[in-house]
Amino acid sequence: MAWEVIFWIIFFIINIALIASNLYQIVCLSDLESDYMNPYESSSRINAVVVPEMVLHGVCSVLLLLTGYWFMFLLTLPITIYNSMLYMNNQHLIDVTEVFRYVDAEKKYRIAKLAVYLSLFFLVVIRSMIAGNFTTILEPFHPTNEDLDILSHVLEF
Amino acid sequence: MVTENPNHANNYPRPAATPFAPPQSNTPFSSSRPVANSAFRPTPPPNTPPSFPSGPVVGSEVPGFRPMQTATRPTPPYGPPTTGPFQRFPTPPFQTPPPPRTAPPVGPPTIRPPAFQNHQPQVPPPSMPMGSPPQTMNGMLSNSNMQQPQPPMGPRPGHPAAVRATSSSAWPGYPGMQSNTATPPPPSGGYAPPQPTTSTPFQGGYAPPQPTTSAPFQGGYAPPQPTTSAQFQGGYAPPQPTTSAQFQGGYAPPQPTTSAPFQSGYGPTQPPPVASPLGMYVGGPTPPTGGMQGLVEDFSSLSIGSVPGSFDAGLDTKVLPRPLDGDVEPTSFAEMYPMNCSSRYLRLTTSAIPNSQSLVSRWHLPLGAVVCPLAEAPEGEEVPIVNFATTGIVRCRRCRTYVNPYVTFTDGGRKWRCNICALLNDVQNDYFAHLDATGKRVDLDQHPELTKGCVEFVAPAEYMVRPPMPPLYFFLIDVSIYSVKSGMLESSLTQPQMMVVSDLDDIFVPLPDDLLVNLSESRTVVDAFLDSLPSMFQDNVNVESAFGPALKAAFMVMSQLGGKLLIFQSTLPSLGVGRLRLRGDDIRAYGTDREHALRIPEDPFYKQMAADFTKYQVAINIYAFSDKYTDIASLGTLAKYTGGQVYYYPSFHSAIHKDKLRHELARDLTRETAWEAVMRIRCGKGVRFTSYHGNFMLRSTDLLALPAVDCDKAYAMQFALEETLLTTQIVYFQVALLHTSSSGERRIRVHTAAASVVADLGEMYRQADTGAIVSLFGRLAIEKSLSYKLEEARNAIQQRIVKSLKEYRNLYAVQHRVGTRMIYPESLKYLCLYGLALCKSTTLRGGYADSQLDERCAAGFTMMALPVKKMLKLLYPSLLRVDEYLTKASGHGDSEFEKICTRLPLAADSLDSRGIYIYDDGFRLVVWFGQMLSPDISRNLVGEDFATDFSRVSLSERDNEMSRKLMGILKKLRNGDASYYPLCHLVRQGEQPRENFFLLSNLVEDQVGGMNGYVDWVLQIHRLVQQ
Structure with missing residues (x-):
C-alpha cells in the first residue's frame, strides 16, 4: 500500500512541524515571563507562527478524515474546533498590550496542545511502522483485501 | 452571633x-x-x-x-x-x-x-x-x-x-x-x-x-x-x-x-x-x-x-455613615512608620499585611496599593534631590533595592543590610560614614535618602539608553467639518504657548522628519500657522477623517524622539486603516454576552499602534469633541496603553467649553511631566505583585512602561503572598520611577514604605484604607466591564463587600451580641456607600439608556488613572448650599467660606426648593436653583435671562455683590484642584431633562433608574451578610 505509507510520512512531517511550532511558542512565552525577551518581540514571533500552525493543523485533520482514520481524526478534532473558534472571535493572536495578563493561560493552552500532538506523534509512528512493515509482511498470508481490512481494524483500535 | x-x-x-x-x-x-x-x-x-x-x-x-x-x-x-x-x-x-x-x-x-x-x-x-x-x-x-x-x-x-x-x-x-x-x-x-x-x-x-x-x-x-x-x-x-x-x-x-x-x-x-x-x-x-x-x-x-419587613422603620437614613469630610486617610500607619513616604504617593489597601495565605483568603477585599509617583507635593515638602555623583547610586547588589531609610548600617558603618532581601552590602568608600553610639550614621542629616521615604536620585549614564529626550509635543488635529463648525480649531489652537518644542504637521500630508521645530526659535511661525489653520480649513466640507493614516504619519515623525502626541478628534475615523463603524447604537447588544464588545476597541489596529507608540516613548492624549458617536472605546485604547489620558467634551462648542479646554490643555502642557519613564515596585521576600491596573503598558512582568507620567496619574496594583507563611515582621515596598524630567535630566524617584505583618484579621480591618480599596475596586470593576456585562461588574463589587463584611461579622459575632445590627469596621464605614457610588458611576451605571457609550468609556479611561482623592470626590461629590452665604450682607472672609463648605448628603432630600446648591464632583460644577428661590436672587446671578431656559445661560460675573460672591465660590472650588477645570452648568429645579442629567442621576443616595438607594443598598448588603 504505497499511498498509505506516503500518507504516514506526510502525517509524520506535519506532526513534527506542529510540535516544533508549539515548543517554539512555549519557549517564547517562558522567555517573556522570565524577562529574557520583551513583549513586542515575543508576541510578534508567536503571532508569526500562529496562523501557519492553524492551517497545518487543519490540513492534517482533513487528511485524516479523508483517509478514514477516524480515531486520530477525533483526536485532532477538539483543537480544530477550538482554533476555529479563536479565529472567528479574532482572539488567535497574542495581544501585545495585555500579554502578561494572559501569559499563563496561553502557556497552558500550548502545553495541552503539545501533549495532544505528542500522543498523536506516537500513534503516527506506530501506525506508520504498521503500514510500512506489517502489511507487507502479512500480505502473503492474507491474499484478500477484506481480510486485511479486518486485521487492520483490530490494529486500529 | x-x-x-x-x-x-x-x-x-x-x-x-x-x-x-x-x-x-x-x-x-x-x-x-x-x-x-x-x-x-x-x-x-x-x-x-x-x-x-x-x-x-x-x-x-x-x-x-x-x-x-x-x-x-x-x-x-x-x-x-x-x-x-x-x-x-x-x-x-x-x-x-x-x-x-x-x-x-x-x-x-x-x-x-x-x-x-x-x-x-x-x-x-x-x-x-x-x-x-x-x-x-x-x-x-x-x-x-x-x-x-x-x-x-x-x-x-x-x-x-x-x-x-x-x-x-x-x-x-x-x-x-x-x-x-x-x-x-x-x-x-x-x-x-x-x-x-x-x-x-x-x-x-x-x-x-x-x-x-x-x-x-x-x-x-x-x-x-x-x-x-x-x-x-x-x-x-x-x-x-x-x-x-x-x-x-x-x-x-x-x-x-x-x-x-x-x-x-x-x-x-x-x-x-x-x-x-x-x-x-x-x-x-x-x-x-x-x-x-x-x-x-x-x-x-x-x-x-x-424584622425583615421593618427595615424602613429600623434604619434611619440620617445615621448612615457618609464621607462628608472627604477622604480620610488612616493616620495610624503614618505614625507607626514616620519615615514612610507620604500617602500622596503610596497607599496600601491595608497597612497590616497578612502573614499567611489562609489569612489572605479570608480578606475578601483587594490586597494592594495605589501609587501616584509624581503627586504634587505641597509647598515646603518638595522631594529632595540626591546626587551620588561620585559613588554611583547605592543599591543592593542582589535585589537592586535603592538605599532608603530602613536599611541598617553595621560593622562600624562599613556594611549595610538591605531591608528588603537582608543581604549585607559593602559601603563604598565615598559613601562611608562612622556610626554613632546608637548605630546611626553621623552624617545622617546630610543624607535625605536615609531619612525620608521619598527622594529623587540623579541617574548617571548607565540608566540611559540614549541621551535624555527633550519634552516634545505633537499635535494631531482633525480639521473635518465638524471641528470647523464647533469652533474647536480656534479655541484649541491659541493655547500651546508654553511648550518648549512643538511639532506641526499637516495631517493629510504625512512627511517624515524635519517637521519638528523648536518653539522658542520658530515661535512666530508656529503662531502664524495656528492662526491660519481655521481660515485654511474654513471652507472644508469634508466629513471624513483619515485618522489611521494620520496616526501613522505622526508615528513616523515622533518615533525618533518620543514625546507626547495630542490628538484632537471630532469625528469618527472613517478613512484608511483604523476606520471604525458606528456601533454604539446597538441597543440589542445590552444584556447579552456581546455587550462588553462595545467597550473594547473594535480594530486591533489601535492596540497595535498603542504598543508601538509606547515602544518609542510616545504618550497619547485624546481630546474628543464630537456630539456624535466617536468610538472612544477604540480611540481611548491609544491613551490607555501609552500612559495618556482621554479628555472628552461632548457637544463641544467653543463658546461654552473654551475655558475648560484652555485650562485643561494648558495643564496638560505645563504640569510636571516625567518622560520616557519606567516604574517598578519592589517588595520584601514572600510578597509579589501580581497585577497592575491603570493607564500604562507592561514591559515585563513587573515593569510598567510609561512614556509620560504626570501628577494626575495613579496606578493600582495588587499583590499576593508567595509563601504560605511570612516570617518577617515588616514588609517593605519600594516604588522606583526612572524618568527624564522636563529639565532634561535622568532621574529616579524612589518611594519607600514599610508595613507591619499581622496574624490577626481584625487588625487588617482596623488598618484598612477605604480610599485605596475603593480605587482598586473601581479599576477592577472597569476592567471587568471590558469582558463581561455591566451587571456582572457591579455584582462583583457587591459580592466582595458582602463577603468581607460577612467575614468581619464572623469575627465578632461570637463574642458579642451582634443581633440584627449590621457591623463593620470603623475604617471601612464608607465602603458600602462608595461601593454603591461605584455602581452608579457613569462607567458602570444602569444599561444602554443610562449613559452614552462614549461617555461611559471616557469616564472609564479617566477613572483608571485617577488618584485616590480625586476618585473619591468623583464618587461622592460635594453638595453645598450657598444661598445663605450669597444673601448675607457681609461675609467675605475665609471663615464665612468655610461655613458654606459643609457638605450635604447626596440625596434629593437635601435640596430645598428655596435654596441654591452647588454640586461639585471635580469634573463639573452644577449650580442648582430651587423653584421657590426669589427671582431677585436669580436676576442678580444670571441677569435678565433668569426666567429662560438655563441651558443657554452661562454664568458670568455681574456687577453686584451676590454674583461676585458666587463667582468667588466657584473660583475657590476650581482652585482646590487644578487637574481638571470643572465647567459650570446652571440647572433649575424641575427643568427636565437637564436637571436629571446633571444632578438627579448623580445623587448616589437616591434611588435612580432602577438602582438602589443608599438605604436599600445597605439593607440588601446586610441581608446578604446575614445569610
Whole structure:
C-alpha cells in the first residue's frame, strides 16, 4: 500500500512541524515571563507562527478524515474546533498590550496542545511502522483485501 | 452571633441568640429580661471577684472582644455610639488587657472584667434583656479587660462615665450625651445604662425596641447625629425608667449600686471606687463606657430592624455613615512608620499585611496599593534631590533595592543590610560614614535618602539608553467639518504657548522628519500657522477623517524622539486603516454576552499602534469633541496603553467649553511631566505583585512602561503572598520611577514604605484604607466591564463587600451580641456607600439608556488613572448650599467660606426648593436653583435671562455683590484642584431633562433608574451578610 505509507510520512512531517511550532511558542512565552525577551518581540514571533500552525493543523485533520482514520481524526478534532473558534472571535493572536495578563493561560493552552500532538506523534509512528512493515509482511498470508481490512481494524483500535 | 464565645458564650449566647435575633418580639425580651436579670444578678455577685480570672482571660483572649458587640440589642443603642473612636479604643485595650487583670485589684479595669465574666456566665440563662446588657457587659468585660486599661485611661472615661451615669439614671440625658457618649456609653450603658436600656426595650415591649434598637445603633453610628440621640431619648427615655426599674428588679441589687457607683465612678473615670462596690462590673464596664464603647466594640454598627419587613422603620437614613469630610486617610500607619513616604504617593489597601495565605483568603477585599509617583507635593515638602555623583547610586547588589531609610548600617558603618532581601552590602568608600553610639550614621542629616521615604536620585549614564529626550509635543488635529463648525480649531489652537518644542504637521500630508521645530526659535511661525489653520480649513466640507493614516504619519515623525502626541478628534475615523463603524447604537447588544464588545476597541489596529507608540516613548492624549458617536472605546485604547489620558467634551462648542479646554490643555502642557519613564515596585521576600491596573503598558512582568507620567496619574496594583507563611515582621515596598524630567535630566524617584505583618484579621480591618480599596475596586470593576456585562461588574463589587463584611461579622459575632445590627469596621464605614457610588458611576451605571457609550468609556479611561482623592470626590461629590452665604450682607472672609463648605448628603432630600446648591464632583460644577428661590436672587446671578431656559445661560460675573460672591465660590472650588477645570452648568429645579442629567442621576443616595438607594443598598448588603 504505497499511498498509505506516503500518507504516514506526510502525517509524520506535519506532526513534527506542529510540535516544533508549539515548543517554539512555549519557549517564547517562558522567555517573556522570565524577562529574557520583551513583549513586542515575543508576541510578534508567536503571532508569526500562529496562523501557519492553524492551517497545518487543519490540513492534517482533513487528511485524516479523508483517509478514514477516524480515531486520530477525533483526536485532532477538539483543537480544530477550538482554533476555529479563536479565529472567528479574532482572539488567535497574542495581544501585545495585555500579554502578561494572559501569559499563563496561553502557556497552558500550548502545553495541552503539545501533549495532544505528542500522543498523536506516537500513534503516527506506530501506525506508520504498521503500514510500512506489517502489511507487507502479512500480505502473503492474507491474499484478500477484506481480510486485511479486518486485521487492520483490530490494529486500529 | 454571640453564641459561640467560649467565655462569653454563656452570657451572650442566650441573650443574643434567642431573644434578640429572631424574636425581636417583645416576648422574647420580656422573658429574657427576667432571665437576664436573674442571670445578671447571679453573675454579679459571684462574678465580681471570682470571675476575675476568667474575666481577664476573656478579655485578653479575645481581642475581638472589644468589638464586643455590646451590640446586643440594648447595647446596640449604645453600641452605635461606639462608632469610631470607641472602636478603636477597644483594640488598644486588648493589648492592655493583661495588665488590667493584674491591675484589677488596683485599677478599675481589672475589676470590671472579672465582674463581667462572672456575670456573663451566670447571666447566660437570662438571655435577652440581660443578655444584651450582659453582652455588653461581656463585651465590656472582655473589652474592659482589655480595654479597661484603656477605657479608664481614655479621656472618654469621663464622658462615658458621665454618659453612663446619665444614661443609667436618666436616659433622656443620654441623647444629649449621645453625641459624645452615645457611642461610648454603650459599654457603660452596657452596664449600667445598658441594663436599663436593655431592660427598657424589653419592658417597653420589644416591639418598639426595634426602632429603639435601631435608634441606639444609629446613635452609635450617628454619633454625629443628634437625631439619633433624640430618637433614643424618645424611644428609650421612657423605657429607661422602666428599665432601670426592671434592672433593679432583676439587677436591682447590683444595679443600683452599680449604676450609682458606676456613674459616679465612671464619670470620674475611675473604676476603682465603683469597682469595689459594684464589683468588677462597674469598674470594668463603666470606665470603658465613655470610651468604652469604643473600647468595647471594635466595630461600628448600624442597627437594623430585626424584622425583615421593618427595615424602613429600623434604619434611619440620617445615621448612615457618609464621607462628608472627604477622604480620610488612616493616620495610624503614618505614625507607626514616620519615615514612610507620604500617602500622596503610596497607599496600601491595608497597612497590616497578612502573614499567611489562609489569612489572605479570608480578606475578601483587594490586597494592594495605589501609587501616584509624581503627586504634587505641597509647598515646603518638595522631594529632595540626591546626587551620588561620585559613588554611583547605592543599591543592593542582589535585589537592586535603592538605599532608603530602613536599611541598617553595621560593622562600624562599613556594611549595610538591605531591608528588603537582608543581604549585607559593602559601603563604598565615598559613601562611608562612622556610626554613632546608637548605630546611626553621623552624617545622617546630610543624607535625605536615609531619612525620608521619598527622594529623587540623579541617574548617571548607565540608566540611559540614549541621551535624555527633550519634552516634545505633537499635535494631531482633525480639521473635518465638524471641528470647523464647533469652533474647536480656534479655541484649541491659541493655547500651546508654553511648550518648549512643538511639532506641526499637516495631517493629510504625512512627511517624515524635519517637521519638528523648536518653539522658542520658530515661535512666530508656529503662531502664524495656528492662526491660519481655521481660515485654511474654513471652507472644508469634508466629513471624513483619515485618522489611521494620520496616526501613522505622526508615528513616523515622533518615533525618533518620543514625546507626547495630542490628538484632537471630532469625528469618527472613517478613512484608511483604523476606520471604525458606528456601533454604539446597538441597543440589542445590552444584556447579552456581546455587550462588553462595545467597550473594547473594535480594530486591533489601535492596540497595535498603542504598543508601538509606547515602544518609542510616545504618550497619547485624546481630546474628543464630537456630539456624535466617536468610538472612544477604540480611540481611548491609544491613551490607555501609552500612559495618556482621554479628555472628552461632548457637544463641544467653543463658546461654552473654551475655558475648560484652555485650562485643561494648558495643564496638560505645563504640569510636571516625567518622560520616557519606567516604574517598578519592589517588595520584601514572600510578597509579589501580581497585577497592575491603570493607564500604562507592561514591559515585563513587573515593569510598567510609561512614556509620560504626570501628577494626575495613579496606578493600582495588587499583590499576593508567595509563601504560605511570612516570617518577617515588616514588609517593605519600594516604588522606583526612572524618568527624564522636563529639565532634561535622568532621574529616579524612589518611594519607600514599610508595613507591619499581622496574624490577626481584625487588625487588617482596623488598618484598612477605604480610599485605596475603593480605587482598586473601581479599576477592577472597569476592567471587568471590558469582558463581561455591566451587571456582572457591579455584582462583583457587591459580592466582595458582602463577603468581607460577612467575614468581619464572623469575627465578632461570637463574642458579642451582634443581633440584627449590621457591623463593620470603623475604617471601612464608607465602603458600602462608595461601593454603591461605584455602581452608579457613569462607567458602570444602569444599561444602554443610562449613559452614552462614549461617555461611559471616557469616564472609564479617566477613572483608571485617577488618584485616590480625586476618585473619591468623583464618587461622592460635594453638595453645598450657598444661598445663605450669597444673601448675607457681609461675609467675605475665609471663615464665612468655610461655613458654606459643609457638605450635604447626596440625596434629593437635601435640596430645598428655596435654596441654591452647588454640586461639585471635580469634573463639573452644577449650580442648582430651587423653584421657590426669589427671582431677585436669580436676576442678580444670571441677569435678565433668569426666567429662560438655563441651558443657554452661562454664568458670568455681574456687577453686584451676590454674583461676585458666587463667582468667588466657584473660583475657590476650581482652585482646590487644578487637574481638571470643572465647567459650570446652571440647572433649575424641575427643568427636565437637564436637571436629571446633571444632578438627579448623580445623587448616589437616591434611588435612580432602577438602582438602589443608599438605604436599600445597605439593607440588601446586610441581608446578604446575614445569610
